[in-house]
Amino acid sequence: MTSDSPARTAVDAAIAATGLTVETRELPKLERTVARALSPGQDHVDEATFRAALCAIRRKPWGSRLMDLTRRKGQVWVTRADTEAAAATVDDPQPDDDRLLRALAPVIHARLRATAATPDAVLETIRADLFDGTGRVLSPAGTEDLSRAIAVAFDLAPEGGFVESVRRTADVRKQEQDSIEQAARTRRREEVRRLREWEASLVPFAEVPRLLHCSQNEALRWIAENRLPVARRVPQKNGTERWEFDPRELIALRTQLPHWRGDGQAPGAPLVPDAGTRKVGNAVIARVAALDRYAAHFKTARALKRRITLVTGPTNSGKSHTALDALARAESGMALAPLRLLAHEFREALTARGVPTSLATGEERIDIPGSRHLAATVEMCPLHNPVDVAVIDEAQMLTDPDRGAAWTAAIMGAPARHLFVLGAPDCIPMVRRIAELCGDPLDEVHLERKGPLVTAPDPVRLQDLRPHDALIAFSRREVLDLRAALLARGRRVAVVYGALSPEVRRAEAQRFNSGAADILIATDAIGMGLNLTIRRVIFTALRKFDGTQTRDLNAQEVKQIGGRAGRYGKHEQGIVAVLAGAGSSSFVRTMLAAPPAELTDLRPQVQPDADIIQAVAAEIGSESLFGVLARIRRAVLRRDDPNYRLANMEQAFAIATALEGVTGLSLAQRWVYAMCPVDDRDNGIQRLVHWAADHAAGRPVVPPGPGRLPPADRAERVELERAEKRHKRLVAWRWLSLRFPDTYLAREDAEDATARLNDWIEDVLRQQSSRARENPRAARARS
CATH class of the missing domain: 3.40.50.300 (P-loop containing nucleotide triphosphate hydrolases)
Structure with missing residues (x-):
């Protein structure tokens, strides 16, 4: 605008008439705003129009000012959307901080009322959203401040029973959390000390002949025959290994020497130390865990005369159709999929063929009375109920670093007389190796893509x-x-x-x-x-x-x-x-x-299950899941084991480490928590610890709610992401509720919350797409 434009003239006159202060940097935007309000030939605006124009250009800075004020007060639960909504209601062009905060109060109260049905649920939802988004845990003072705002929003006394209850609970939880962290540090130090003491007791190979009263050549031969257990193999810079041995294990084997020197026992047969000897060496732990004989762990499958048909081919080659036809004709069977979505598709495909089929995934069950067929995710493979036919899809997942062990367990352990394994051609060598380890005959079918x-x-x-x-x-x-x-x-x-x-x-x-x-x-x-x-x-x-x-x-x-x-x-x-x-x-x-x-x-990935965890714990005399997993990671499978390799267990180990300070849970219960599907990028492990602490204390763990869901047609990306994170919380909660139904109560509420979130997210994606089609200019402005 030029200095003599109608808008500039109108602005100068309005400033003089109202006495309002306008910054030089505000003038260009103010002139453009006033210009839109002027009729052709007009160079004057009334005071109300001018004040409204001035408010319009100042609302964004007011929102930023409110964010600064609330952060100084420690109100980290106030969002930018809250402050912007409050700024939009201010009609005084020169408000002070108190005026801005008064505008914010009703916006906050309305948002809190819309977040959940009860004050307690509002508090938990907001705390969870903060934790997911930033990893921030509200202090007792911050929690109390939030509880007062919630009380006012629900027309409760700001210093009444709700606020007092929250204050007491926050103090208890803070003390409990401090105690958990201190106990975890103490127990981890104790387990590390035990492990280091054992490692310090190991001796080099040079000591073996002295301890066994044998020659060096005899010792080398018995090691090669897998009679003498190497407790630890330490890689050296020159590419060799330093072998270390547990002297207690060696001494316990002395009585076997006459037999080794001439009784004709088959070379390589592992020998167990005397029962009276305390067996804490790595080689003993490996034998207890039996991961080096993993196929034998699945007794039902090994008792069956199984036949495996490997069906490979590229995408769109009809692999699933071939196997599902065989499954539908069988009197009993199961279909195992990599995803819950695909388990549902398997169930629907079988139902469409007239085969009643139940469903089992980590977070849901659908039991069809009289059904002899099951669709499930791979991790839910039932290992003790023999069936005629089983189908395992996407076998190339055997090499996946996070879930490959589940495919190993399913292919080795599926109790089916005829097992169909489906996958891309890349999986062929690994499936052949697994069939060999199981002693199962293998047929191979290769399909070509149906279209170019x-x-x-x-x-x-x-x-x-x-x-x-x-x-x-x-x-x-x-x-x-x-x-x-x-x-x-x-x-x-x-x-x-x-x-x-x-x-x-x-x-x-x-x-x-x-x-x-x-x-x-x-x-x-x-x-x-x-x-x-x-x-x-x-x-x-x-x-x-x-x-x-x-x-x-x-x-x-x-x-x-x-x-x-x-x-x-x-x-x-x-x-x-x-x-x-x-x-x-x-x-x-x-x-x-x-x-x-x-x-x-070509060694398939393996990991322990609950039975193996219990066996190792009994062997080392510890109820610490951290200690058990530490020993398994170090001891159970040698790096050069010819048949198997230990799967990546970093997340399970991280959960076990975090749970170490929670007292009152059994080893088996801790292992269940360690297997829970959580995403640590959203602080999922810390949330598990909070839930486990409630579980251990005998408190019910209520399901997360859907939270406040704005109208789908006005939802922003940050609100979509928040809803997705709430859904992930519900997935973990529902998974645990199937395993601990007496602690994770109100499953129907969780199902309702999940359905609401799904419907809302679907609505957001659908409506925004439709709106963009109708008004691309508005969509461009939003993006």
């Missing part, structure tokens, strides 16, 4: 996307950024990523398949399951962070994800492409043509 899969010659621009295209990103943030960009262009979009519940993922897939959404944006979560009518898969990146490092996609990932293109019966061929600027099409072409990767280690 080709690589697009050129990268695809965002503006050139067409219906039935799927964009593949590798993080939730990238998926939502792409979604915002496409909504701003007026495209109808569906999304699939890991943080969404199976119900919402399925609903989004249905929107895409039905044509209600043109474009699908997904993470590699679509690599397993979900029947999608994709014509063209477009990678938005050719590198991903795998939890450890950022690396190029490997051939199996490109094939698994790219193979989703060209659904048989829907599209003549599948096309795999790269988004412009993301990389070269030749990389995708090379990966699709690559042979199955050669596995450098």
Whole structure:
């Protein structure tokens, strides 16, 4: 605006008339705001219009000022959305801090009332949201301050019974938490001391002949025959190993020497020390855990005359259809899937074939009376009820560092006379090895893709996307950024990523398949399951962070994800492409043509179960899960074990470590908590400790609520993320409620809260897509 423009003239006159102070930096924005209020030829505004214009340009700074004021008061539970809503109600152009805080109070009270039905539930929801979002735990003073605000919101006395009860509980919980942390440190130190004392007692190989009264050559021969247990093998810088031995184990074996020197016992047969000797050595622990003889652990499966059929082929080759037909014809059977969503799909497929089928996943059960078929997630494989046919899908997961051990246990332990194992060709060597370890005959069937899969010659621009295209990103943030960009262009979009519940993922897939959404944006979560009518898969990146490092996609990932293109019966061929600027099409072409990767280690991953944990605990004389897992990690499987390797147990170990200070739980109960599916990026382990402390103290653990859910058509990304985190809390709670029903009460409330969150998240994704189609300019402004 120029100095003699009508708007500037109107602003100068209004400032003079009202006496209000206006900063120089505010003038350009104020003039533009006043200009929009002027009629043609007019150069004057009334006082009310001017004051409203001045308030409009100052509301954002007021919101920031309120955030600063509340943080100084320790009110970390006040959100930016709260302060912005409060600033929008202020009609005084020059409010002081008290005026701003008075505007904030009713906004806070309304938000608190909408968060949950009861004051207690509001308090727990807000504390959980803070913990998930920032890892922040409210201090007793902060909790008391929040409780007062909640009391006022619910028309309770600000210093009455609710606030006093919260104050007392906060003090007790703080003392309890301090006690847990102190006890955990003490117990961990004790277990580490025990382990170090044992390690300090070990002797080098040079001491073995003296302790056994034998020659050096005899000792070497008996070690080679697996008669003398090497307690610890310490790698040296020159590539060799230093062998260390437990002298108590060696002394206990002296009575065996005459037999070893000439009784004809089969070489290599492990010998157990005398029963009267205290057996705390690593070799003894390994024998107790029996992970080096893991296949024998599954007694029901080993008692059956099993036959394994391995069905391999690329995506869209009909592997599941082949196996499900055999399963449907069987009198009894089970179908094991990698995801809860796919377990539901297996159940629906069997039901459609007229086969009543029950369901078992980590967090839910559906029991069909009289059913002799079960659909389940792999971790829920029943090991003691023989069936005629079992199907295990996605066997390439055997190499997954986090869940591979579950596939090992399922393939080795599924009590089925005929076991169908389905997977990509990459899994063939590992399944062959497992069949060999089990002594089961193996048939192999290889299927070819039903329609051609080709690589697009050129990268695809965002503006050139067409219906039935799927964009593949590798993080939730990238998926939502792409979604915002496409909504701003007026495209109808569906999304699939890991943080969404199976119900919402399925609903989004249905929107895409039905044509209600043109474009699908997904993470590699679509690599397993979900029947999608994709014509063209477009990678938005050719590198991903795998939890450890950022690396190029490997051939199996490109094939698994790219193979989703060209659904048989829907599209003549599948096309795999790269988004412009993301990389070269030749990389995708090379990966699709690559042979199955050669596995450098064919030893299947294994991990202990509850029985093994109890056996090791009894052997070392400890009820500490931390101590048991520490010994298992160090002792149970040698690094050079020819048959098996210990799975990654870092999260279980982290949970065990955190639970060490919680008294009142048995070892078996601690192991259940250690297996609970939580995400430590959202402070899931600390939350487990809080729940376990309540459990140990005999207090019920109430289910998390859905929290405040704003209207779906006005939800922002931060609110969507908060709802997803609440859903994850409910998943963990429901998982535990099936195992500890007397402590995790009100399961129906948890089911209702889960359904509300699923419906709301689905609504947000659907309505925002529809709104963008109707008003792309508004969508562009929101993004």
